[in-house]
Amino acid sequence: MPRRLGALATALAAVVLAVMVFTGDSSAGDRGEALGARLRCPVCQSESVADSTSQTARDIQSLIDEQIAAGSSDGEIIDFFVARYGEWIVLDAPAKGRTLVLWILPVVAAGGGIAVIASRRRRGASAVASEVIEEDRRDLARQVEMGELDDAAASKLLSTYEAETKAPPPQPTSSRGSRVAAGVTVMAVAIGAVGFAVVRSSEARPVGGLLTGGIVDDGPRDLSNVTNEELEAVVAANPEVIPMRLALARRYFNEGDFSAALPHYLAVLEKEADPEALANVGWMVYLNDSPDTAAAYLERSLDAAPDYTQAQWFLANVRLFGLDDPEGAAPLLRQVLATNDVPDEVRQEAESMLAEATAS
């Protein structure tokens, strides 16, 4: 029985293959990278930490790697980031809480679909268009000729089809009206819910996260009565909106909270060479005793915006006091003094500095 033997050999080979695969190494590479793929990059648009090239994503990735090295479990690491950024940071929608529905519904839909298909089996004859029956007859003959069906099965099917040609045409069912009503109601409710959601989101959410809510743009908004925490949340949700981030960073900078301001300015600089961000980062770097780097930042700021008084003022300070370069400072101070809207205390200080610079 060579046929039996062939089947046996195939089965044996399949078993060997299964054993090989199950004993093989199927780990998806690096554990840190796998975790990074499950977390959202907070400053990007729908990119994971593993995919993103942004500095923030790299920082998070190295935090992950540190925690792995310290022996934390996957769950602990994910929880650590959830505690910091909220549920939003997790990309893979866990089967609990708000995203449980996402797990249940497809399973329910699959079950429903299988049930419907299983129940749609033929129950006797029903009216069918004559050309379909004609096609069925031809097809049956062809199937018998090709050896797909034996004569007995074919003639049984043929008699069913004969019955179908004689079956009465379908009658409109009496419950049609209620069926229409039910169908339309369900659809209306579903669509109404979606519509409500979108309309609400477009009204009450002028600066909201994934939903831009920007169907109607109301222009710039008054941020004076928003707390730092609120603004922080908004910025986290809208990583791409640079003016918002700048506003937040400026607040921290003006409050003297440099450690909070710096990451936001750096996030801005990743996207574009904003003169204000460059100038303020330069100043913070200077206060941190790195006048060379500070001067580089401030010069870049002035490259981007040559008339930017704040950068001129900062750079003059850095050159005069940090780098001991009075010749470099003097022209900047003259530019500052030539500007109209300089606060008085700055003007006085600039004048005395100019005197000092030219004296030496």
Next chain:
Amino acid sequence: MTAAIGYSAVIVALASSIAIVVGSMRRRSGLPAPWLRWAMIGLVTGSLTAMVALQFALISHDFSIAYVADNHARSTPLLFTIASAWAALEGSLVLWGLVLAGYTWWVWTKADRGNPMSLGALAVMGAVASFFFGLLATASNPFAASAITPLDGVGPNPLLENNILMAVHPPLLYMGLVGLTVPFAFAIAALVDGTSGSAWLERTRNTTLVAWGFLTAGITLGALWSYAVLGWGGYWAWDPVENASFLPWLTATAFIHSSIVQRRRGMLAAWNMTLVITTFALTIFGTFLTRSGVIASVHSFTQSAVGPALLVFFTVVTLGSFALLVTRLHVVAGAPRLESLASREGVFLANNLLLTLFAFAVLMGTTYPLLVEAFSSDQVSVGRPFFDRAAVPLSLVLLVAMGLGPVTPYRVATATVTWERLRSPVRIAVAAGLATALLATRHWGAVLVVVLATFVVSSMVRHLWWLARRAAAGSERSVPAAAWRLMRRDSGYWGGQIAHFGVALVAVALTMSTVFAEKAEVSLELGETASFGGYELTYEAPFSRNEANRTVVGAELSLSRHGERLVTLRPSINTYTGRRQSVPSPALRVGLTEDFYVSLTRIDGGGISADLFRNPLMWMLWVGGFVIVGGAAWPLTVGRKEREADAEELVRA
């Protein structure tokens, strides 16, 4: 002047669309209004003139038009100037309108003038066109004037200006999405008319295939664009807007399969209506996601009042169509005729269930964060891990069905016949799996996909061989000649098999590139060498050049393997003057086994930082995509002459 001409053209197209609706409504004579022809001409010339006017405005730097000022600069190269006609909302709607006019014209030329279904379909097409040209005339006027006429514009979005694929990918996608209006229009017409049967399917078969082929090509090129431009080494991110084009593709694919069952067996009539309505509704929903700016996405370039209009249209279409379907259900729906689940029909049902579930999961994953945020203002993320978890098992089962279905007999499949046909494919597939496990990898996913893809391909090849040998035995033809004739004669079936072959290639490429892709981040100083996965990469020299619209700063990197120099790669960072924005432009070496891909993240006096990727078998993904498109095109290449000659021969025999 250009603006006046363009806007008038939009108005002409709008008026013509409304006239088409009125003129093709059923009249007592059963014939369309005699002036319907003029309305058709008005629609086509109007939409064409609008597009030409927009192109002319862009090319002639007419910055008095707001669209031109926002999306064009004097320095933009010509190719990207042409492409910027669809780079933003208003222009993309002009393209949409033009494509829709083209399909309406096609329906009109193919329609027999007294047929109520054709006329009804034209009315539906006219109504859809009225909506889009209405948008162009009001909320999204591409010819609106600038507040101040600037001397120069800011240029197109740098991401769109960075690669030629931008000129091709959206038009192809639109040819697909808009084309799906045609089967929808015929379905609605058949419902309104109260016709049962599959006449509407016969009439729309070719259009559906054309639209589906374009959609497939558009999605493939979209993935290629993402790979070649975005510099992240990947090609599919389950971004909401990628999903927006993928959703109608899934339901349209289900429809193409289930319409075969209806044409052949008279089953699934109501289900086909449901699928075609869903598909059209999903194209509108996708446009809403893409163009309303409702979600933050790489693609949501604009925000406008078009969003609410699209949402209302979506609601009307969905509610109206399904209400119509329910009222006509007694006409459309037949009694079940399924003889056995173990049959071709049974596998088709499984295919439809799988594709529908796939679409359902993707739709849920895409909209769920929106819904949660809209109702509770909490934020949740649904990203790649979720979509992969749904897509992987569904796709694996689909592959099994793809190997089984095409060789399973209709009505009843007996165990003997089925095993006879599957025996050798199963053996070949197991052998291929063993070879992979012994020689290449024992990763379960990779081995399983190789087994399944080999099963799909060997099953179709065996069937063709078997049929051809039977045919050749009865004639003087050789077996290959007989096979060719079979493929031409039964072009629908074999077109499908070609597409399945493409899907098998795509499945292997997707799996290998996901499982075996490697990534590294390196920083190099001038002259320094990094090694990565058997390659050595040396930073030879920086380069920079000023082009009209951008500054290109990049690095010359020489790539070698085992000491043998392969190629010089030139990745760069391009800064676009108009928008003060930098876009990385990756460089890659395409290879038979893998691509080597470099994307710069930093370049300055101190050196460079770059992301390096090794992506295996990427070519197979693009080739597979276009083999699928070829499968859709296959039946369309069999002309009437060939069919007639073939029929003649059959009669003579």
